[in-house]
Amino acid sequence: xxFSVQILGSSSATPTKYRNPSAQVLNVRERLFLIDCGEGTQxxxxxxxxxxxxxxxxxxxxxHGDHYLGLIGWISTLSLFxxxxxxxxxxxxxxxxxxxxxxxxxxxxxxxxxxxxPLSFSANQIIYEDDKISIESxxxxxxxxxxxxxxxxxxxxxxxxxxxxxxxxxxxxEIKRIKQGKDITTEQGKEIKxxxxxxxxxxxxxxxxxxxxxxxxxxxxYINKVDLLYHETTFAKDLQDLAKEKMHSxxxxxxxIAKKAKVQQLLIGxxxxxxxxVDSLLxxxxxxxxxxxxxxxxxxxxxx
Amino acid sequence: xxFSVQILGSSSATPTKYRNPSAQVLNVRERLFLIDCGEGTQxxxxxxxxxxxxxxxxxxxxxHGDHYLGLIGWISTLSLFxxxxxxxxxxxxxxxxxxxxxxxxxxxxxxxxxxxxPLSFSANQIIYEDDKISIESxxxxxxxxxxxxxxxxxxxxxxxxxxxxxxxxxxxxEIKRIKQGKDITTEQGKEIKxxxxxxxxxxxxxxxxxxxxxxxxxxxxYINKVDLLYHETTFAKDLQDLAKEKMHSxxxxxxxIAKKAKVQQLLIGxxxxxxxxVDSLLxxxxxxxxxxxxxxxxxxxxxx
Numbered sequence: 001x002x003f004s005v006q007i008l009g010s011s012s013a014t015p016t017k018y019r020n021p022s023a024q025v026l027n028v029r030e031r032l033f034l035i036d037c038g039e040g041t042q043x044x045x046x047x048x049x050x051x052x053x054x055x056x057x058x059x060x061x062x063x064h065g066d067h068y069l070g071l072i073g074w075i076s077t078l079s080l081f082x083x084x085x086x087x088x089x090x091x092x093x094x095x096x097x098x099x100x101x102x103x104x105x106x107x108x109x110x111x112x113x114x115x116x117x118p119l120s121f122s123a124n125q126i127i128y129e130d131d132k133i134s135i136e137s138x139x140x141x142x143x144x145x146x147x148x149x150x151x152x153x154x155x156x157x158x159x160x161x162x163x164x165x166x167x168x169x170x171x172x173x174e175i176k177r178i179k180q181g182k183d184i185t186t187e188q189g190k191e192i193k194x195x196x197x198x199x200x201x202x203x204x205x206x207x208x209x210x211x212x213x214x215x216x217x218x219x220x221x222y223i224n225k226v227d228l229l230y231h232e233t234t235f236a237k238d239l240q241d242l243a244k245e246k247m248h249s250x251x252x253x254x255x256x257i258a259k260k261a262k263v264q265q266l267l268i269g270x271x272x273x274x275x276x277x278v279d280s281l282l283x284x285x286x287x288x289x290x291x292x293x294x295x296x297x298x299x300x301x302x303x304x
Numbered sequence: 305x306x307f308s309v310q311i312l313g314s315s316s317a318t319p320t321k322y323r324n325p326s327a328q329v330l331n332v333r334e335r336l337f338l339i340d341c342g343e344g345t346q347x348x349x350x351x352x353x354x355x356x357x358x359x360x361x362x363x364x365x366x367x368h369g370d371h372y373l374g375l376i377g378w379i380s381t382l383s384l385f386x387x388x389x390x391x392x393x394x395x396x397x398x399x400x401x402x403x404x405x406x407x408x409x410x411x412x413x414x415x416x417x418x419x420x421x422p423l424s425f426s427a428n429q430i431i432y433e434d435d436k437i438s439i440e441s442x443x444x445x446x447x448x449x450x451x452x453x454x455x456x457x458x459x460x461x462x463x464x465x466x467x468x469x470x471x472x473x474x475x476x477x478e479i480k481r482i483k484q485g486k487d488i489t490t491e492q493g494k495e496i497k498x499x500x501x502x503x504x505x506x507x508x509x510x511x512x513x514x515x516x517x518x519x520x521x522x523x524x525x526y527i528n529k530v531d532l533l534y535h536e537t538t539f540a541k542d543l544q545d546l547a548k549e550k551m552h553s554x555x556x557x558x559x560x561i562a563k564k565a566k567v568q569q570l571l572i573g574x575x576x577x578x579x580x581x582v583d584s585l586l587x588x589x590x591x592x593x594x595x596x597x598x599x600x601x602x603x604x605x606x607x608x
Contacts, residue, residue, distance in 0.1 A: 013380070013381075013384055014346075014380070014381040014384055014385070015346060015347050015350065015377075015381075016350065017350045017351060020347065021377075039343055039344060039346070039347075039373075039374065039377040040343060040344040040347055042318075042319060042343070043319050043324065043343075043344055046319065046320065046321045047321060063409045063410050064410050064412075065376055065377050065380050065406065065410060065412075066377075066380075069343075069373070069376055069377050070343065072369055072373055073319075073325075073343040073369050073370075073373050076317070076318070076369050076370075077317075077318040077319075080317055080318050081318070092409070094409050095409075097405070098402075098405055098406065098409070101401070101402055101405065102369065102402065105367045105396070105398050105399075105402070105448075106367050106368050106369060106448065107447060107448050108368075108369075143411060144409075144410065144411050
């Protein structure tokens with residue numbers, strides 16, 4: 001029952017000797033989602049043991065190179081390694097043309113289908129939903145059309161305790177009622193409370209991804225009370241004017257949004273190449289929002 | 305007076321944990337040429353201390369992703385780091401459209417001009433020439449249009465020995481004649497042989513790059529007697545049939561071409577991801593052509 005996020009790239013526009021452009025893998029109960037795919041993402045996956053073929057959904061926040069230039073190489077590798085399962089891409093629809101143009105000139109025929117899901121940059125929308133998770137996109141304010149994403153795990157159904165199954169030999173009808181949270185009356189007329197029969201419910205987690213964006217309180221309703229918020233912190237707080245001009249955020253911007261949205265934890269990244277050491281950026285966040293963290297590339301944060 | 309080649313990527317189609325896609329930097333007397341630019345080339349440049357901005361000419365052999373997908377990211381970085389000097393790109397002209405499409409959707413305006421020089425895939429042609437070097441492209445046989453390149457250093461002019469300058473106080477006319485290789489007669493009627501007045505000429509080196517190609521004897525005239533031949537060796541000799549089918553070369557193919565072209569030295573690369581250790585590939589080459597080498601990524605071979 002995983003709920004974890006692994007950072008593959010934490011650099012902003014240009015990579016450094018130590019940091020790669022944006023890419024993350026979210027694992028929700030063994031469903032893997034790739035969020036952004038900067039240049040070199042497939043090498044990072046190799047380096048950190050991500051199983052390339054297990055990813056079936058890729059979300060691209062926007063078409064700045066540091067968020068998508070690794071996509072074509074990764075897709076080629078998937079095909080060369082024999083993938084036949086379709087791959088879903090959630091992105092600005094213009095990416096479809098870019099990808100098609102590449103495979104046209106390279107005369108490479110993929111062994112699997114790419115299914116494009118165009119993002120809306122003017123309103124929020126549910127872009128994916130299954131029995132375990134829903135994903136909503138929402139507009140971010142950046143220099144070009146850009147989306148954030150919020151992943152909400154669904155509450156898993158009640159599981160009946162093994163001991164209760166053995167003791168009471170429930171009928172199918174009773175099992176259904178118990179899983180709905182109802183109490184049960186035995187043949188002897190004894191009422192048994194549902195919580196005696198079922199395992200305690202596991203918490204359903206949520207994760208929001210906001211990169212790239214200027215400080216924008218309008219995104220608070222979309223990310224309200226998530227368990228983990230990734231918010232870009234391209235610049236330290238002394239570069240507030242530059243952040244505004246480039247439509248990026250500072251450490252303090254991200255921390256203020258985290259506070260306003262009452263999230264549990266703030267994860268930062270998308271660091272400008274000017275910072276060799278980024279610990280001071282984390283400290284600036286903590287001054288405003290104590291529960292802030294950063295991860296080294298390759299590191300994984302397990303919420304469960 | 306450098307003449308060196310540095311390997312930034314030695315993998316074929318897909319990168320491995322240890323090898324990156326094709327890219328090399330050739331340094332001819334401090335003129336730097338980037339040959340192919342697979343995904344991650346800019347990161348490799350950072351890692352191995354290549355000065356990004358010193359490269360003014362990029363040659364792309366063909367439009368398979370492992371030979372060009374690093375180009376857009378590297379160009380973006382050049383611009384973000386303040387480049388204003390024009391950059392020359394020698395490639396299939398369709399690359400121009402791909403690059404333009406990227407900068408259109410990313411709404412990024414470069415601070416410098418990209419100058420495209422379309423390659424011919426049907427005949428050899430001189431694609432670059434200055435006072436120090438000429439570069440000729442020639443067709444390779446691969447699955448899509450593909451070029452090889454041969455870099456020929458020009459013979460440097462004769463340099464007059466410092467001691468002779470001090471002793472004879474030559475006129476401008478005399479200096480011109482000496483630099484042309486002529487002997488000199490002093491006012492006293494004494495003839496002085498040119499080789500007494502000038503430094504010995506430095507050897508002019510040549511380098512040929514052949515990736516990707518099937519075994520093809522038609523390329524021998526283009527690379528005849530070069531000092532260093534880079535020839536792809538995607539496969540070991542036992543995969544001859546696969547090499548033919550994929551229009552790539554084996555170790556023995558490359559070594560036979562090196563032998564037929566009477567080159568001084570063979571440098572191999574573009575190794576299939578199936579080979580973790582590539583020393584055995586080098587051994588197979590050496591059995592046919594003794595003076596074969598391979599370089600680790602980041603390593604530089606200095607001919608002078």
